[in-house]
Amino acid sequence: MNMTHPFRDADGDKLREECGVFGVIGSKDAANIAAAGLHSLQHRGQEAVGITSFSGEEFHSHRGLGHVAQVFSQRELDTLPGTMASGHVRYATTGGSGLRNVQPLFADLAAGGFSIAHNGNISNAMTLKRDLVSKGSIFQSTSDTEVIIHLVATSRYPTLLDRFVDALRMVEGAYSLICMTAEGMIACRDPLGIRPLVMGRIGDATVFASETVAFDVIGAEFIRSIEPGELVQVDHKGTISSHRPFGNPAPRPCIFEHVYFSRPDSVMDGRSVYGVRKQIGMELAKEAPAPADVVIPVPDSGVPAAIGYAQQSGIPFELGIIRSHYVGRTFIQPGDAARHADVKRKHNANRAIVEGKRIILIDDSIVRGTTSLKIVEMMRDAGAAEVHMRIASPPTEHSCFYGVDTPERSKLLAANMDIQAMADFIKADSLAFVSIDGLYRAVGEDKRNKKRPQFCDACFSGEYPTKLTDFAERFSGERNAA
Amino acid sequence: MNMTHPFRDADGDKLREECGVFGVIGSKDAANIAAAGLHSLQHRGQEAVGITSFSGEEFHSHRGLGHVAQVFSQRELDTLPGTMASGHVRYATTGGSGLRNVQPLFADLAAGGFSIAHNGNISNAMTLKRDLVSKGSIFQSTSDTEVIIHLVATSRYPTLLDRFVDALRMVEGAYSLICMTAEGMIACRDPLGIRPLVMGRIGDATVFASETVAFDVIGAEFIRSIEPGELVQVDHKGTISSHRPFGNPAPRPCIFEHVYFSRPDSVMDGRSVYGVRKQIGMELAKEAPAPADVVIPVPDSGVPAAIGYAQQSGIPFELGIIRSHYVGRTFIQPGDAARHADVKRKHNANRAIVEGKRIILIDDSIVRGTTSLKIVEMMRDAGAAEVHMRIASPPTEHSCFYGVDTPERSKLLAANMDIQAMADFIKADSLAFVSIDGLYRAVGEDKRNKKRPQFCDACFSGEYPTKLTDFAERFSGERNAA
Amino acid sequence: MNMTHPFRDADGDKLREECGVFGVIGSKDAANIAAAGLHSLQHRGQEAVGITSFSGEEFHSHRGLGHVAQVFSQRELDTLPGTMASGHVRYATTGGSGLRNVQPLFADLAAGGFSIAHNGNISNAMTLKRDLVSKGSIFQSTSDTEVIIHLVATSRYPTLLDRFVDALRMVEGAYSLICMTAEGMIACRDPLGIRPLVMGRIGDATVFASETVAFDVIGAEFIRSIEPGELVQVDHKGTISSHRPFGNPAPRPCIFEHVYFSRPDSVMDGRSVYGVRKQIGMELAKEAPAPADVVIPVPDSGVPAAIGYAQQSGIPFELGIIRSHYVGRTFIQPGDAARHADVKRKHNANRAIVEGKRIILIDDSIVRGTTSLKIVEMMRDAGAAEVHMRIASPPTEHSCFYGVDTPERSKLLAANMDIQAMADFIKADSLAFVSIDGLYRAVGEDKRNKKRPQFCDACFSGEYPTKLTDFAERFSGERNAA
């Protein structure tokens, strides 16, 4: 059993990506540390990876499509000398020209080399790009991140740091960034801190990562989270300085990192991700009990909540679905005879546990609903007497524009149906979601008390905490902060 | 078959492999069904895969190093036409010339084309090969399986079936075979039935596989196990005939299939593998209780026994170790600072669960002991107060010569130490193994009552059920049936 | 265009390349015609090739390292739809990031897509680039050609054609360009016409190429040369318009195209290249006779001049050196015993012709002298009684800054030695070069009569016909037009 691999379908029209970023400055093993750190962040993006290093005189880069362990062997890492390196894992890059979009991006500016790795999404990138191109900027990628580079290149401020802050003041949306210049490393988080970013230490070196698990794996010590709106600079002597160019807006970190996106062994803003998920399962058991014989997780992402549900309800936890490790991307149907062969390649019913039983199925979320339907049917084919689906998040009714890859709203099941209709669609005997209040309880906060820390929960509530300039027409009907 | 490259493999002494076999006859989707079936058997061998098909006139073959999904896309499968196909997944093939050993093996005999896929190991292969070579046979692989082909080729019997039986009478050891000739498919299992083999049906087609999970995945119906010593022939009209060329010796199926090797969602000789493993955990809880706060499995193979242990003992089951899916084969150390980085790439402590707790760790077996040591140390680094290791099999004191890849005896921790010394070696506060009697109880049998069904448990007991001609000197001190 | 990898090439100071360009507009087979045309121009650049097509809505591109036939099969060509295509072959691109420099370059400008393929070299590229970068332009390649794109992007003129002319007015040096916009194709040649460019017709389509041989191979009709300083536009209806934005300076086409660079079956500005080379050999026979038994060409480039020398002198032409076609780039020495094995892999003495003979060796030029030395030694090892080297061009004393790849001046043998010293260096019994007057006679012109057409002969004379802004310090001692 195995929890780190997000449950993703193969689909094409991804515009927004989940990503992971990592940086290290001050170690002779910089590129190797970056590769190991990115490897532990692989669940945040499996399609492409890149590392850029700085050897004191020159920047070096290697990028490729695939997993960290496919793109990087010691041979490639040996082409990345120096004591500073940063890297990026990325979800979706399709097409022959995809390599152009693989980060870190790099440019030789008049002020020197500038490298950038970005987790998040800039919600006015298209608008900014149109303006830049009209003045002569030439874009090479289709990535929103590239606008930051051109804003830096064309800024009138004298120093590279000033130009960078000048550029950030023009962008809106979510960004956790790790940048490199000849002088050192800059890590910063958008004013609301939508995407995570943490700082640690290994020996004399400073490290930054999207999640704490990266520090565990490389043997680094966790120091603290980068604050929302904070910009941290580290030079080659190890001097660290903190800046707050955006004042002190109230933070709104992404709650979906707790529900699904982060690794369960990470600690996010002081909370154990595994612990939160188990607690969500407990809240769910209280809010939505069901008479059943066994609690069965949809592996792997449903497992912690299922353990919590089982402990709270007293119903035994059992592996009623077995997941295969060996799922290839371009696999083939065995022919007409096999029903739901694609889902069976990944998940197979453990008939000995399922047959004749009333089961509670626990999953993290429902997006389009097609996978849930297949899983429920697989349970029935294996002889389940009743199937009660329980979901460890509120209904996903809204798209994310801050870097979590969700389909457009019209394809979200919860945007189109009420809960009973959803239950019918997935053919479950009953269906329930944890409430948004229950979710806040599980993380130890209170959605209704705005004096307490709040999250970005736009995917559940539609309350977007920033302007969405590029999407203004499409989403004029939705509530947002503008 | 290929005679031009019989140079020794880099790892020439790796003669024993774990493998999976699959066959289908009577379907227009034969190659696709074989690929899907092999995909579900991937856990039995991840290093190489091959499929051979028969299109009515010719045999076609594609083999490669890697996973099923890496070696086969629809493009390769389209080169394998016909209504009959068989395939093989294999554990270890290293070196540039490794492809020679990838099965199915094939030869053009005077009686026509002959293809063979083999799970198991022939324990007099070297002896037979010496004799064949002295008479002019030219071997192309270093696989033990190739002796069967040469025995068939040089047999004096008239029909291909008679030649095949003549060949099998000369070999000793473990073999589940799926062969193809122009006339149809032959599936057979050695006289003791050491390795598994099952038969099913999908539409009008007959299928054979190492495990029932392959039938689930392709949507086939399980019919029955092939009996130990049984040879089943299926022709292109679908006529099935059963032969018993070896009489009716008492079966001795491998008990390690239940402990570790098979998928938990398979049913092996009528027993749910998941159910047996959970029961082993329950026996272990009775035999070797420990005062603790949590039961933590070493994922993934320790999970079912841990669930059983937790249910029996009442101690909560928790995911104290998180496993990454993204472990590449040639990965790199992040540098000197990181302790046990290699094991951390695969397993990471979930500190929130472990810290300050007395934990019971459940794993399936201990081979060399080095991994157990690293896991225990990882638990202590994460703050575990006490670590009690519990193993869901008896001590592995003896090598397997029947197709499970185990190191030579001198490298087996249990062959060299008593249990207290082992506990000290892995730095656990306590260590216990399930007893062999407890293991038999978990599968519902009785080791001491020889009238009841017995297993091959040589890896635990040293009681080898066949001659070991090739290994006679090395193992003269061990008990075997000869 | 690609901004993310502008790290320096391993051979960053290789700024000058020989290249070939080709364009076609108005044919449904545009990409295939481009590939065939580039194939015939392969001698102008063997290291990299690219083709860009326009399908009415989008630009498509495929570029790679290697020969045309290695980079393009029908599969790649099928990804390049449309009735307009242009391509480029290029001499030297080394290192992993080399692909960035492979042309055609492309950018999405505010005014639309813009593609450019360039033969020649811009001698103020570095100076222009510094200025552009200071204003915020981000370069992705190390190619001089990219400055043209940025000049177009940042020009204040309204139309793309005006912007393009505006850009060209800022550049100095040699350029034959084939550009594409959504409106059609633009072919133009620098004011002095240093590099060649010809126009032809195949069916209803218009074609452009560096040499006429490309028209022979695709079955096109030669129309005329593009004039020095002329800019020809062709739209999708086939309308052709000619512009002269630079006035009418006196042309100075490169004479080295006749000596070495063009294919012998091309016709360059009305002169057969083969005929000119044969005539150079005749002039050489008159200027530098030698008492000898045979005339032997250094294959392949010395053959036409050797035929001319033999016909003029009456001494028999014989193949005393045999050239192998199969020279790989990374080949291996057979060991210490073999002398000059590298040159022998390419050239081998035909001992039966050489032994005991007084030979006249004809080669096209001497650059560093090391190859000439090896060839002479090879002749002596094969038993030559006397070796008289005759060179079908004047001594190469100066570097080219206009797109022919020559080493820096300090490595040119003729820049460092007089002719007798050169003869001693290459161990020839005698050495002679054709005079620059003889060379002009061979092409039918007169170097001393400036009213007659003149050439760029800077590599022989040091008389550079343009400013050399980027190289001003290095070459302040040399004569140039500035």
Add this chain to the structure above:
Amino acid sequence: MNMTHPFRDADGDKLREECGVFGVIGSKDAANIAAAGLHSLQHRGQEAVGITSFSGEEFHSHRGLGHVAQVFSQRELDTLPGTMASGHVRYATTGGSGLRNVQPLFADLAAGGFSIAHNGNISNAMTLKRDLVSKGSIFQSTSDTEVIIHLVATSRYPTLLDRFVDALRMVEGAYSLICMTAEGMIACRDPLGIRPLVMGRIGDATVFASETVAFDVIGAEFIRSIEPGELVQVDHKGTISSHRPFGNPAPRPCIFEHVYFSRPDSVMDGRSVYGVRKQIGMELAKEAPAPADVVIPVPDSGVPAAIGYAQQSGIPFELGIIRSHYVGRTFIQPGDAARHADVKRKHNANRAIVEGKRIILIDDSIVRGTTSLKIVEMMRDAGAAEVHMRIASPPTEHSCFYGVDTPERSKLLAANMDIQAMADFIKADSLAFVSIDGLYRAVGEDKRNKKRPQFCDACFSGEYPTKLTDFAERFSGERNAA
């Protein structure tokens, strides 16, 4: 100009191959020397190459599809240690399983490792194979060479040398072989010496090769030809012994090696190949003069005969056809508009020489006639006034069964038409072939005086010097020695 690349069309149904073999024993650089030697024999086979070495204990092998320089870099050569190595270049290997047929072939026999590289063709291979398979031998390739290995493996003689001679006594046809055993190297030539084989020395090492050019390139000294029917053994101490197991039949070496197949800088049985070809051109000028302005070779193979023809006739030799070096295998038609684009990719008319002229075209042979037709049409398209084709060999009326790749008889133009009909087919104004007597005169022998040395000239005369067991039915109408 460039003579070593045979003029070959791309066609599929090749059953017989031209090949080159090379061996070296006694040098620490054995594999490197073999690679360099094979590189110089590349014209004898361009599709596949292999090298096997012996390191004192083990045989090592690397084989691949492609040219020597594509298959072998220093990295591959470093995997081939030892002081003895042999290799093979091969013409045609098609299909995915082609690698099986790439030589040297190797087998582990009871008497030890045995490697074989073969130039020629065994004309009773099919018959022998049927018998071997019926007794249990398993073939892995479709190569005729493999029968020799099985004959050695199943021979009843005690020593490996005796078994080898026993095997050779059973085979008929043409073979020059280089074999390796743990004891040393064996080189031998069939009783009639149909294919060439020469011996040389480099330092203390002994070398064998198909042609002397291989010795030039590696810096070795030519010692002598292996005699027809001779078997030479060299052990690791350098001791050389010669055996004549077949008595002393009258030799019949292949005359086509002189006409076309060998490199012009090789010396074959004491005769300069270039000199013979030039002499054939002179004989042709005497036998078949034509009133013309220029003599034009079809490059490269027609060049020496064209030089001879020009010198004898006094008509000027000119390069009226230019050949491209860059012909790829899978190239693409530029579209319907281009006539004969495939031949133009390789050969292009030099219009300046051809236009308005009466030309004599010299080629080495006519096989199917389709290429000759295209060349003649290309000359006419370029404005030739008259085209007189002269061929430097007699009409090719019969297939070769001894290792030269010729199509079956029905596809040979000369087997189906008289000379006037052939001239009409290729659209030449006149056509003439050198007579077989003229050909013998050119090599200094006399076809009509059987006391003088004779050649295998079966492709011209139909007089096959051996039995053709496998082809008995097909060729019962042709004269042969049986």
